[in-house]
Amino acid sequence: MTPPNWKHKISNPAQLGGIETSVLDNGAGRGTRIAWINTGTGLRYKVVLDRAMDIADAFYNQHSLAWLSHSGVTPPQPLSDKGIAWLRTFSGGLITTCGLSHVGGPETDEYGERGLHGQISNIPAEIESIIQPDPLTGNLEMSITGRMRETQVLGPSLELKRTISGTLGQPVIKIQDEVINRGNTPAPHMLLYHCNFGWPLVDEGTEIIWQGNWQSRDAPNNKIFREGNNFKQCLAPTDEHNGSGEEAAFIDITPDANGNCTCGLYNKQLGFALALRFPKAQLPWLTNWQHFGKNEYVTGLEPGTNTPIGQAKARAQNQLIMLSPGESRVYNLEIEILTDEISINEFLNNTNQAH
Numbered sequence: 001m002t003p004p005n006w007k008h009k010i011s012n013p014a015q016l017g018g019i020e021t022s023v024l025d026n027g028a029g030r031g032t033r034i035a036w037i038n039t040g041t042g043l044r045y046k047v048v049l050d051r052a053m054d055i056a057d058a059f060y061n062q063h064s065l066a067w068l069s070h071s072g073v074t075p076p077q078p079l080s081d082k083g084i085a086w087l088r089t090f091s092g093g094l095i096t097t098c099g100l101s102h103v104g105g106p107e108t109d110e111y112g113e114r115g116l117h118g119q120i121s122n123i124p125a126e127i128e129s130i131i132q133p134d135p136l137t138g139n140l141e142m143s144i145t146g147r148m149r150e151t152q153v154l155g156p157s158l159e160l161k162r163t164i165s166g167t168l169g170q171p172v173i174k175i176q177d178e179v180i181n182r183g184n185t186p187a188p189h190m191l192l193y194h195c196n197f198g199w200p201l202v203d204e205g206t207e208i209i210w211q212g213n214w215q216s217r218d219a220p221n222n223k224i225f226r227e228g229n230n231f232k233q234c235l236a237p238t239d240e241h242n243g244s245g246e247e248a249a250f251i252d253i254t255p256d257a258n259g260n261c262t263c264g265l266y267n268k269q270l271g272f273a274l275a276l277r278f279p280k281a282q283l284p285w286l287t288n289w290q291h292f293g294k295n296e297y298v299t300g301l302e303p304g305t306n307t308p309i310g311q312a313k314a315r316a317q318n319q320l321i322m323l324s325p326g327e328s329r330v331y332n333l334e335i336e337i338l339t340d341e342i343s344i345n346e347f348l349n350n351t352n353q354a355h
Contacts, residue, residue: 067198067298102308157183192304
C-alpha cells in the first residue's frame with residue numbers, strides 16, 4: 001500500500017480535517033452550539049447541534065452548496081409549533097429535519113393541533129460522542145452522535161438518535177438516524193429531510209436529477225410541474241416566485257436493483273455534481289420543491305417516509321406509520337460530491353431519465 005503523501009509531515013490531525021465544536025456569539029444565532037466538519041477534500045459543513053443536528057452552511061471548495069434563508073441560524077424555539085411559525089425559525093441549510101410525528105402544513109383534528117413540519121428541528125441535541133480521525137494510526141473515520149427528544153407528559157414520546165459521519169479524504173456526508181418510541185402508547189411517525197440547495201450549485205441551467213412517477217402538488221394550477229414542461233432544469237429568478245410563490249412535485253422515486261434511490265443536482269459550469277442517496281424501503285417518497293424568487297432562490301430535494309401531506313391526510317389514506325412502545329426505525333442518507341467524468345456520467349445516465 002502506498003503511504004499517504006502527508007506521512008511524517010503533520011503534527012496535528014486538524015491540519016487534514018476533523019470536527020470542531022463552538023458557540024455562535026453574535027447576531028440572531030448568538031448562543032447556538034455548532035460543529036464544523038472538514039472532510040479534507042474541499043467539502044466542509046456546519047452542523048447546528050441546537051437544531052436537531054441539522055446541517056446549515058455547506059461548501060465544496062469555494063462553492064456554496066446550500067441555500068441559507070435571510071435569518072440564517074437561529075436558536076431553537078421549541079414552542080414555535082403552531083400554524084406557520086416554523087417558517088420564522090427556518091434557516092434553510094443543507095438539511096432541515098421535519099417530523100417526527102407530522103410533515104406538512106398546519107392542521108387540527110381530534111388528535112390535536114400540529115404546526116408546519118413538526119417540532120424536531122427546534123429541539124437541541126444531547127451530544128453523546130465525538131470521534132475524531134487519527135490518521136497517524138491509520139484511522140480516517142470521524143463521527144458525531146447526539147439524541148433529541150420530542151416528548152410531552154401524558155403524550156407521545158419520540159426520540160431521534162443521529163450520527164453524522166465521514167472519512168478523511170472522501171467528499172461524503174453520511175447520516176444515520178434512529179427514531180424510537182420511548183412512550184407507553186403507539187405514536188404517529190412521519191419524517192422528511194428538507195434538503196435545500198442554493199447558488200452557485202443551483203443556477204440557471206443546473207440539472208435537477210431524479211427518476212420516478214410524479215404528480216404536481218397543486219394540479220392543475222402548478223406552473224412548473226406539468227406535462228410538456230422542462231421542470232428538471234433550474235430557472236432564472238422569476239417575479240412569479242416572489243413572496244410565497246413556489247411549486248412542488250411528489251415523486252414515487254425509482255430505486256436501483258439494490259433498492260437504493262439516487263437524486264441530486266449537476267452544474268456543468270462548476271464541473272461537479274451532488275448525489276443524494278437513500279434506501280427506498282426507508283424513505284419511499286421524494287418531494288422536489290422549486291422556489292426561484294429574487295433573493296430567495298432555492299431548489300429542494302426532500303426524501304421522506306411520506307410526502308408532506310400532513311398527519312391527518314396520511315392517517316385517512318392509511319399511510320401513517322404508528323410506532324409501538326419501544327419500536328424503532330432506522331434511516332440512512334448520504335450526500336456525495338462527484339467530480340470525475342466517469343462518476344458524473346454514471347450518475348446522469350442512471351438517474352435522469354424522464355418519467
